[in-house]
Each structure stands twice: as C-alpha cells, then as structure tokens.
Amino acid sequence: xxxxxxxxxxxxxxxxxxxxxxxxxxxxxxxxxxxxxxxxxxxxxxxxxxxxxxxxxxxxxxxxxxxxxxxxxxxxxxxxxxxxxxxxxxxxxxxxxxxxxxxxxxxxxxxxxxxxxxxxxxxxxxxxxxxxxxxxxxxxxxxxxxxxxxxxxxxxxxxxx
Ligand code: FES
Ligand code: FES
Numbered sequence: 498x499x500x501x502x503x504x505x506x507x508x509x510x511x512x513x514x515x516x517x518x519x520x521x522x523x524x525x526x527x528x529x530x531x532x533x534x535x536x537x538x539x540x541x542x543x544x545x546x547x548x549x550x551x552x553x554x555x556x557x558x559x560x561x562x563x564x565x566x567x568x569x570x571x572x573x574x575x576x577x578x579x580x581x582x583x584x585x586x587x588x589x590x591x592x593x594x595x596x597x598x599x600x601x602x603x604x605x606x607x608x609x610x611x612x613x614x615x616x617x618x619x620x621x622x623x624x625x626x627x628x629x630x631x632x633x634x635x636x637x638x639x640x641x642x643x644x645x646x647x648x649x650x651x652x653x654x655x656x657x658x
Contacts, residue, residue, distance in 0.1 A: 504567065507571050507576070534603045536604065544632045545608060555607065
C-alpha cells in the first residue's frame with residue numbers, strides 16, 4: 498500500500514511523516530515520532546490510556562487514523578508541561594497521589610486537560626463524568642478526582658493574580 502505524507506503540529510512543532518493509510522495515530526506517535534507517553538491499554542477503545550488532544554477535543558488515538566490528523570494540532574502528555582514547569586494537573590497528580598502504576602496517567606492527564614479547558618470549575622460529578630472514558634485499575638479514582646480539583650483551584654488562583 499502506498500505511503501502517504503502526513504503533516505501536522507505536534508506539541509507546538511510541525512512534524513512530517515510517511516504513513517500507511519491504515520495506520521493508527523497512536524502507532525505513529527509512539528513508533529515514528531518517539532512520543533511514548535501515550536499508552537496502548539486495550540484492543541477495544543475502552544481504556545483511554547491513548548487519549549490525546551486533537552484540535553481542541555479529546556480523542557482516543559487508537560481510534561483515529563493517522564491520516565485524519567493531517568493539518569491538525571495534536572497535544573500529547575509530552576507537551577503538557579510549560580516553560581514554567583509542570584502543568585497544574587501534573588502537580589495535582591503528584592500532590593494528591595493520583596497514580597499508582599501510572600499506566601493510565603498520560604491519558605487521564607490529557608482528558609483532564611480538555612475537561613478543565615471546557616469547564617474550568619467542574620463539580621466532582623462533572624469530573625467523574627468527564628473521565629468516564631478513562632479506566633484506572635489501581636487507584637479507585639478518588640485521588641484522581643482530587644488531583645483534578647487541585648489543578649482547577651491552582652489554575653483559578655493563577656488567573657486571579
Ligand atoms: Fe485503550 Fe485506546 S488503547 S482506548
Ligand atoms: Fe495504574 Fe491507573 S494508576 S492503571
């Protein structure tokens with residue numbers, strides 16, 4: 498099958514790769530672009546470990562063909578921290594012990610990132626609902642919710658400065 502040229506913006510920088518038309522975005526991110534933060538946790542589109550942000554929406558990158566990312570803005574967990582340091586969500590996961598094995602964490606962070614972009618002051622129920630497509634087999638979710646609440650407060654405080 499003929500390869501296709503694919504160009505898109507990854508974590509703020511332009512990238513160009515040759516892809517098979519049937520290749521999935523998660524494979525291109527991990528295998529061609531070295532962005533191994535996004536994980537593959539299932540074969541059924543259920544776990545959310547592969548979640549990235551594409552054009553301002555959360556997508557499970559195991560369900561997106563790489564060619565669908567043509568011209569898109571893609572943000573992965575590698576691009577979440579800023580020049581000033583960790584993103585408040587990353588800090589929140591550390592402070593509130595929002596992870597154990599860490600396998601789900603990159604997907605949780607990216608989903609929570611979009612959740613807070615869309616709703617900076619979510620209720621606990623909205624956080625739980627927003628993360629419903631991301632499975633964690635370790636934590637019981639309680640500390641993940643606290644981590645998102647920590648980040649929401651920190652972002653709000655920074656904006657009030
Ligand atoms: Fe499980 Fe994508 S790898 S939803
Ligand atoms: Fe292990 Fe979530 S911390 S799967």
